[in-house]
Amino acid sequence: MKPPKFSYLRPNNLSEALEMLAEYGDEAKIMSGGQSLIPLLNMRLSTPAYIIDIGRVEELKGIRDEEDSIVIGGMTRHADVEKSPLVREKCPLLSEGIRWVGHNQIRTRGTIGGSIAHADPSAELPCMLTALRGEIVIVSNEEEIILSPEEFFLSYLLTSLEPNQLVKEIRFPKIKKGSGYAFEEVARRHGDFALVEVAAVIELNTDGTIAEAKIALGGANSVPFIPEGTEGFLIGKLPDDSILKEAAVLQIDELDPEGDIHGSKEYRRYLSGVLLERALYKAVERAREGVIA
Known part of the structure; x- marks a missing residue:
């Protein structure tokens, strides 16, 4: 099957992406890795007028050590998390569980933020984030907010994300000694x-x-x-x-x-x-x- 007709937008930075979301709102869908969105488009389960590809948005990529948490940008690939020595040392549950995500090809393209935003209750990342009592950082061109998994995940494939918001980063608490x-x-x-x-x-x-x-x-x-x-x-x-x-x-x-x-x-x-x-x-x-x- 082929996806429905849409206009393809490719912002160069986070500010441009948020401006596009603010302008097109309900008519737009964010594409990060595309591993969840493309099948939905091909099956006509989602028919947006605009696709906003955030692949060039460098502000949304990377893994960093921040006090009690490992902070991972929404555009960071599963494979980068899987191979990260920092994740393996400070949050080995995430390192262990992410190997169950799809196959190597999917982990190479799929993103952490995309999986969280897709909110499949059988997906590994929402489960691990919930167990760790992590946080999801949501951003729009108006504000930045932090949500718990219980506040973010509402039902099957449904989150509290508004049309003008995207997942900026996810905070996975480190596992304590003992x-x-x-x-x-x-x-x-x-x-x-x-x-x-x-x-x-x-x-x-x-x-x-x-x-x-x-x-x-x-x-x-x-x-x-x-x-x-x-x-x-x-x-x-x-x-x-x-x-x-x-x-x-x-x-x-x-x-x-x-x-x-x-x-x-x-x-x-x-x-x-x-x-x-x-x-x-x-x-x-x-x-x-x-x-x-």
Whole structure:
């Protein structure tokens, strides 16, 4: 299939891009890597009058170390994050999970901001960002605002982005010393969107009990799901087998995944519990081994 007719605009900097968004608004779509947008255009699921290609906007590219977070520009490619020594050292959950994003060709073209803005609940980046309690920096020609994942992701493929806004950068908190992390996923084939995925970060006290638990599940709801009851249950407990097994299924009945030909709602719920248990075990083991120096 071929995309509908549109006018192609290519700003040279962020200011030009924001001016175009302000002028064309609802009639325009931002193209960063194009890995999500082009299929939507070809299937006529999106029919914008204008495509604004921000590939030349250098202000939106790069990875930097900033206090407690790794800050990644919206136009930064997945492959650059995957290969980054800084990300691997300071936020290894992101380094581990991003390898599940598509195939090498997709990671070479796809962008961090594009994946976040597309907001597929089965995508890896929204899940990891939610587990880490990261932030999305949104910019227009009028203002710059910072949103939490809960404020940004509204429903399936729907975000709080206004027509005159774009994703400037994403802030991924660093993983603390004394913490372990894990990313678990099941997909029909490697590179497909996940049936279910789990991202977890566990921080241990010096006595071996859990000081902090941060968890998110993807593919199990219309947005990444934080099992707050499970996180609260784990705090202060010694993470033995019985505790981790109990924690993994504590909130399974609250999940409301969509069933399809790849897996029923019941199967995805069951899979969520299995992957959450695996993620908790791995995160606890890594915390005990002192993986984060």
